[in-house]
Structure formats: C-alpha cells, structure tokens
Amino acid sequence: MVDTIYVEDEIIGTKKAQEIISKFRHAKVTSIKRFGEVFNPSNQNFRIQKTNPALILAKKQKGFVLDAPKGFGIGDQNNYYFSHMYNCLYDCSYCFLQGMYNSANYLVFVNFHDYQNEIEKTIRRHKEKKMTFFTGYDCDSLAMEPITNFINDFIPFFSLYKKALFEIRTKSINNTVFRKHDPLANCIVAYSLMPEALAQILDKKAPSVSARIKNMKYLANKGWRIGLRFDPLIYCNNWKDQYAELFANIFKEIKEENIHSVSFGSLRFPKSFFNKLLQYYPNSEELSFLRSNDKGIISYDPSIENEMNEYCRSELMKYSDARKFFSCG
Amino acid sequence: MIEKNFEGVSVRWVIALKGEAEEIIKNYAMKRVATRPFPVYKNKDIDMWLILSGIGQLNAVAATTYLHVKSDASYNTIWINFGIGGSRNFKVGELIQIDKITSSDFQDNYYPSPSAFKNNNIERCNLITVNKPEKLFENDGVYDMEGYGFFSFAKKIAPYELVSVLKIISDIPGTDLSKIDKHRVEILVSKQIQFIEKVLENLLALQKILILQLRDPKYFDEICLQKKFTFSQKVTLRKYLTQWQARFPLRNPFDEISQKMTASQILKKFSDNLLR
Numbered sequence: 255m256v257d258t259i260y261v262e263d264e265i266i267g268t269k270k271a272q273e274i275i276s277k278f279r280h281a282k283v284t285s286i287k288r289f290g291e292v293f294n295p296s297n298q299n300f301r302i303q304k305t306n307p308a309l310i311l312a313k314k315q316k317g318f319v320l321d322a323p324k325g326f327g328i329g330d331q332n333n334y335y336f337s338h339m340y341n342c343l344y345d346c347s348y349c350f351l352q353g354m355y356n357s358a359n360y361l362v363f364v365n366f367h368d369y370q371n372e373i374e375k376t377i378r379r380h381k382e383k384k385m386t387f388f389t390g391y392d393c394d395s396l397a398m399e400p401i402t403n404f405i406n407d408f409i410p411f412f413s414l415y416k417k418a419l420f421e422i423r424t425k426s427i428n429n430t431v432f433r434k435h436d437p438l439a440n441c442i443v444a445y446s447l448m449p450e451a452l453a454q455i456l457d458k459k460a461p462s463v464s465a466r467i468k469n470m471k472y473l474a475n476k477g478w479r480i481g482l483r484f485d486p487l488i489y490c491n492n493w494k495d496q497y498a499e500l501f502a503n504i505f506k507e508i509k510e511e512n513i514h515s516v517s518f519g520s521l522r523f524p525k526s527f528f529n530k531l532l533q534y535y536p537n538s539e540e541l542s543f544l545r546s547n548d549k550g551i552i553s554y555d556p557s558i559e560n561e562m563n564e565y566c567r568s569e570l571m572k573y574s575d576a577r578k579f580f581s582c583g
Numbered sequence: 584m585i586e587k588n589f590e591g592v593s594v595r596w597v598i599a600l601k602g603e604a605e606e607i608i609k610n611y612a613m614k615r616v617a618t619r620p621f622p623v624y625k626n627k628d629i630d631m632w633l634i635l636s637g638i639g640q641l642n643a644v645a646a647t648t649y650l651h652v653k654s655d656a657s658y659n660t661i662w663i664n665f666g667i668g669g670s671r672n673f674k675v676g677e678l679i680q681i682d683k684i685t686s687s688d689f690q691d692n693y694y695p696s697p698s699a700f701k702n703n704n705i706e707r708c709n710l711i712t713v714n715k716p717e718k719l720f721e722n723d724g725v726y727d728m729e730g731y732g733f734f735s736f737a738k739k740i741a742p743y744e745l746v747s748v749l750k751i752i753s754d755i756p757g758t759d760l761s762k763i764d765k766h767r768v769e770i771l772v773s774k775q776i777q778f779i780e781k782v783l784e785n786l787l788a789l790q791k792i793l794i795l796q797l798r799d800p801k802y803f804d805e806i807c808l809q810k811k812f813t814f815s816q817k818v819t820l821r822k823y824l825t826q827w828q829a830r831f832p833l834r835n836p837f838d839e840i841s842q843k844m845t846a847s848q849i850l851k852k853f854s855d856n857l858l859r
Contacts, residue, residue: 258682258697282707284683284694292694295743301796302744302789306701359697532825533796542826542857555858 256360258308260286265313270364274311277401281309288312293340293357301534303358304345309401314338314363318372322388328442328481328515328580330419332385334376338363338404339393344425344460347535348486351392353527360398366407377415387412390423390444397426405431409438416440421481425460427469437477442514444481445470447504449496452488456540463500467507474512481514485582486521487562489543489554498569505573516574518566519582520559528552591794592787593660596633597647597733602765603666603751604635606772607779621646623653630654640686640712640732647736659793661745661786664733665779667753667768671720672708675755678775679725680782681748683709686731693734696744698789703781710748716760725750744789749782751775800824802836810846823853830857 259281265271266285275283286292289312322333340361341351352358363369373387389395395404405422409431412420421442432443448456450463461469470480482504490496523531525546532541544552553559567579598604601622607613613624613633624633632654636646643664650656673679680700684693700707709724711717712731720726730748737746751771753763772779803824812820827836839852 258700260694282682284709286694287692291692295738297738297741297743298696299742299744299793299796302698302742302792303696305789305792306698308697529822532822536796536798536800536825537829539829542830544826545854545858 256309257281257306259283260289260292260308260310260359262286262289262312265311265364268364270366271311273403274309274362274364274401278309286310289361293355293359293361296356298356300352300355300358300530304352307341308359310359310361311364312361313365314368318369319376319387322386326582328386328419328421328517330384330386332380332383333388334373334385335388335391336369336373337389337392338366338369339395339398339402341392342394343397344394345458346425346460347456347458347538348488348521348531348540350523350527352534353523353530360393362398362402366404370408370411373411373418374415377418381417384417384419386419386421388421388423390421394424394426395422396424396428396431396443399426399428399431406434409435409441412440413438423481423483425457425466427461427465429469429472432473432476432478437479439479442479442481443470443473444483444515446483446485447500448484448486448488449493449500451496452490452540456488464503467504470504471507474508479514480508480512482516483582484516484518484566487518487566488521488540489558489562490540493562494565497566501566501569501573510574513574513578515578515580516570517580517582518563520554520562522551522553525550525552591659591790592629592631593657593790594629594631594783594787595647595650595654595656595660595662596631597636597643597650597662597664597729597737598633599636599638599643599666599729600765600768601635602768603772604633605765605769606776607665608633610776610780617653621649623650625654630660632656636729636733639714639728640688643729643732644736647733647740651740656740658741659745659790659797660741661783661790662733662737662741662747663783663786664730664737664748666727666729666750667763667771668710668725668727668750669717669720669754669758670708670725670752671756672723673706673725673752673755675752675758676771676774677752678705678778679708679750679752680705681710681725681730681750682707684712684731684734684748685709685724686712687714689731689735691735693731693738695734695747698744699747699782699786701785703778703785705778705782710750718756718760720756725752742793745786745793747782747786749779800828805837806840806849809840810844810849812846816846816850819850820853823850823857826857827853 327333423444453463616625617623622635634646634650636642710730711724717726
C-alpha cells in the first residue's frame with residue numbers, strides 16, 4: 255500500500271511513529287526536517303500523487319483545536335474540529351481535499367497527546383457549555399485506524415468528558431475498534447452517505463453504501479450512536495427517487511432511536527477548489543450543475559439547493575424526528 | 584518504447600558528460616542540433632532533447648535553463664538528470680533513483696515524488712551534491728556534482744512528479760578516479776539501459792495523466808476564434824465547455840451560438856443551458 259514514508263527527525267524516535275512505521279515493513283523510510291518540505295511545495299499534482307501516495311509522519315506544532323465554521327454543528331453551543339491527519343485513503347471525486355492541498359500524501363500528526371491536552375483545556379475553559387468536537391473532515395480517521403490507532407486512543411479520552419460530544423465522520427466499515435470498547439454515549443459514529451448509484455461513480459475506493467448501512471446497523475445494535483450525514487447532497491437525474499430509496503433503505507435497517515442526528519448540505523466549494531476539481535474530472539456530469547455565486551462559492555443554483563434541502567427534509571421526516579436535523583451549509 | 588502516437592510526449596535529459604549520455608543518445612536515436620553554449624541533441628520524431636551540461640551545479644542550472652528555452656519545453660515536460668555518482672552504500676554499476684536531494688552548500692532539501700518510483704523495483708537513495716569529487720564518502724547516500732542544482736530549477740518549470748534524478752554508481756571508497764574513463768562509463772550505462780527505459784516509461788504514464796488534465800475542452804479554440812473573449816471570459820468559457828462536454832456529450836455547443844451574439848451573450852447562453 256504505502257512504499258514511501260517520510261518522517262520528521264523530531265518524532266522519528268517516538269513510540270507512535272515507530273508503531274506506525276513497523277506496519278509497513280517494505281516501505282522506504284526517509285527523514286525530513288519538517289513535513290512542509292514534502293507536503294507544501296506548490297508545483298505538485300494531487301491526482302498524479304494519488305497514484306502512489308506516501309505517508310508523512312510529523313509533529314503538529316500549533317492549531318490543535320479549531321472553531322468549526324459558523325452555523326456548523328449538531329445541536330451544541332460550541333463546535334470545534336481537530337485534524338490529526340490530512341488526506342484520505344479513499345478517492346471521492348467531489349472531495350474538497352484535492353482542491354485544498356497540493357499534495358495527496360497522507361500526513362499523520364503523531365503527537366496525539368498534544369491534541370488531547372488542547373481539547374482538555376477547551377473543555378475546561380467552557381465547562382458550562384455543551385460542545386462537540388468533530389474529527390474526520392480532513393481525512394477518514396476510521397479508515398486509517400489500523401495504521402494510526404487514533405480512535406482507540408481517543409475513545410478512552412472522551413470517556414472522561416461526558417459533556418463533550420465526539421463525532422467521528424467516516425465512510426469506513428472497519429468496526430474492530432468499536433468492538434474493543436464499550437459504547438460511549440458521547441461518541442457519534444457519523445456516516446457520510448449518498449445514493450448507491452452515485453456512490454459507485456463518485457466514492458471511489460470507499461465501501462459501498464449498502465456495506466456502510468450494514469455496518470451502521472451492527473454498531474447501532476452494539477449500542478453506538480449513529481449520525482447520518484447527507485453531505486454533500488448531489489444533484490443528478492432522478493435524484494428524488496434515489497434519495498427517497500436511500501432513506502428508506504437506511505431506516506429499514508436502523509431504528510430511529512439509535513440515530514443521534516441527521517445533517518445535510520448540498521455540494522459547494524470555494525472557487526479555487528472547484529477549478530482544480532473540474533480540471534481533474536472534466537467528464538463529471540455531477541460537477542456540471544455547479545455555478546459560481548456572488549460570494550465566490552461554487553454551488554448549485556439556489557432553486558436547486560432549496561428544492562433538494564426541502565425534499566430531503568420532508569422525506570427524512572417520514573422516518574425521524576425533525577429536531578434531530580441539522581444543516582451543514 | 585515510447586508511444587509515438589500519443590500527443591504530448593515531451594522529455595528532456597540533462598547529463599554532465601558525453602560518456603554518460605552516449606548510450607541514451609544512441610538508445611533514443613538523438614542527433615546533435617547545437618554545439619554552443621552547450622551540446623544539444625534531439626530525436627527527430629518525438630519531442631525528446633538532451634543537453635550536455637558539463638560538471639557542477641552552476642553548469643547544471645545553466646544548461647537546464649538553456650534547454651528549457653531552446654527546446655520550448657512545456658509545463659508538462661519530463662526532466663531527468665542522469666549521470667554517474669559515488670557511494671559507500673552500493674556496488675559499482677548499480678542504478679539508483681534519487682528520493683531525497685541535499686547539498687553541501689544549501690539548507691533546503693528536495694524530495695522527488697514517490698509517484699515516479701512506483702513499480703520499478705529500482706534502488707532508491709538520497710543524493711548529496713558536492714562541489715568537488717568526493718573521495719571519503721563520510722555519509723550514507725550517493726554523491727554527485729549536479730543533481731541539486733538541476734532539481735532546484737527543474738521543479739520550477741515542471742511538476743514535481745515529472746522531475747527525476749538517476750545515478751549509476753561509478754566509484755566507491757578506494758576507487759582510483761583516474762580510471763573512470765568515457766569507455767568504462769559507457770559500459771556501466773549500457774548495462775542499465777533497460778531499467779532507465781523503465782523509469783522513463785513510468786514517468787510517461789504520469790505525464791499522460793497530466794496532459795489529459797490540462798487539455799482544453801472541445802470547441803474551445805474554435806469558439807475563441809469566432810468572438811473576442813477577454814481573459815476572464817476565456818476562463819469562464821473553458822469551464823462552461825468542460826461542463827457542457829460532461830453534460831451534453833452529443834450536443835455541439837456551436838449549434839447554440841449565432842453570429843450576432845456577443846461574447847457575454849454566448850457565455851450567458853451556455854450558463855442558462857447548464858443550469859439544470
């Protein structure tokens with residue numbers, strides 16, 4: 255899988271770095287001063303790198319916990335996100351990471367303790383408020399779990415802070431870590447979902463939607479709380495039927511009481527990200543419906559966006575309490 | 584061998600000395616097209632050029648710059664620095680693909696992309712570029728006198744993924760440098776030529792991905808010839824035509840345009856059609 259590992263000199267001797275390196279016995283390990291030497295040069299091509307991504311192990315120096323964008327959340331007053339990893343094992347056509355980063359290499363920050371210290375401080379600073387910590391937005395944490403053991407480290411940590419919600423956003427069907435731990439009431443396993451036919455075209459290398467639903471059912475039955483994330487909603491021919499069928503399939507398998515929250519938001523990008531994506535996928539019909547709005551964001555026409563949001567909301571209300579619905583946009 | 588029919592193949596070799604280049608020149612049927620300031624060779628059928636830079640980093644940078652201009656190399660050109668080097672870690676004759684480039688003079692290091700190493704089973708190692716022939720080999724790695732200079736410029740004119748440094752080990756601790764002559768180097772290179780070809784094939788596959796990304800959508804040039812579009816209108820037109828191709832592969836965008844329409848009206852027409 256990975257044949258090249260770059261490791262910052264500063265962390266090469268750490269237990270976590272050595273643990274990860276030991277999982278790739280045939281990889282060539284190259285020492286670097288800072289991850290930016292490999293990850294940041296501007297003249298790199300994301301799509302070409304995706305043919306053979308390297309793994310970069312580094313130490314995060316600052317910015318461990320960041321405020322979530324305004325309006326983003328699943329019901330709590332304060333929302334934060336943190337990223338121990340940039341880039342993803344999967345290769346979804348609409349993924350904003352390929353517009354955001356110059357490099358497709360997997361960058362893992364191994365100093366998990368520093369993240370935990372910062373999260374702890376944030377929780378203490380706002381101890382009166384309810385808060386959610388999101389992970390899995392700059393990577394798929396669960397998909398990389400066999401390599402990083404990130405969730406295995408963070409479930410016990412969040413078990414100490416019951417008031418803080420911990421959301422793991424994923425498409426992975428790896429459930430080993432959830433079998434190892436007792437279900438945690440303040441942990442949400444949030445699945446990104448879209449109609450199967452669309453996922454077959456767009457969610458390359460990711461598990462099928464039916465496999466994701468099967469895994470959600472398994473986790474729900476074990477007592478884990480599930481999040482449903484229809485983000486992005488994708489406009490295409492026949493989209494109403496496709497989304498109606500998807501919702502029906504999900505709720506046929508999973509009891510509503512196991513669902514913590516449902517959120518949706520239509521496809522959108524900053525302009526510069528979109529231009530890169532269009533270059534990478536010139537034949538993508540799904541990208542052909544997007545337009546630039548006056549705020550410099552590329553999105554669907556408002557009429558499409560509203561129609562999709564309203565339709566999905568009303569369809570979902572057939573199965574779930576609308577108080578669990580949140581917008582990602 | 585190189586697929587001659589594929590539009591966009593573009594390769595540049597930067598090699599210090601004739602002895603190192605001889606087998607490459609022969610293998611890819613290149614003929615001399617210039618002598619000064621640097622000897623330059625070229626294949627007559629495909630866009631492949633080779634320059635003899637002479638020894639040292641300054642020469643490497645100057646020759647790369649010169650070849651870039653002289654051969655009108657596009658952004659998606661493959662650039663390869665090939666030559667001999669010394670090392671305490673390998674045997675004489677081994678071919679090494681460089682994965683980290685350092686210099687005795689500069690702090691910054693460079694890292695050629697792993698995409699270029701995929702599936703070729705060629706040994707990889709770091710390169711240390713120095714200013715005079717190395718005899719002691721105090722550090723692990725391959726020593727040369729051009730790689731760093733070459734890469735520092737080539738990465739500015741081509742994507743990282745298409746810039747590669749290849750070295751054949753010619754000397755190890757104890758080697759008498761006076762005995763490394765042109766003939767001996769040619770023999771070393773000839774023994775590795777099939778693996779050098781393999782590296783190039785891999786780079787060509789990456790180049791193909793890039794060319795497909797950078798290609799203008801169908802009818803772009805024709806429509807631009809019809810009306811005067813500003814730069815930003817051309818950007819929008821390119822975007823709309825790309826989207827058009829994906830959405831209406833059987834509809835010719837030309838049929839949507841009438842002679843009387845202005846550039847803005849053409850863009851509006853495409854935008855309206857693409858809305859749903």
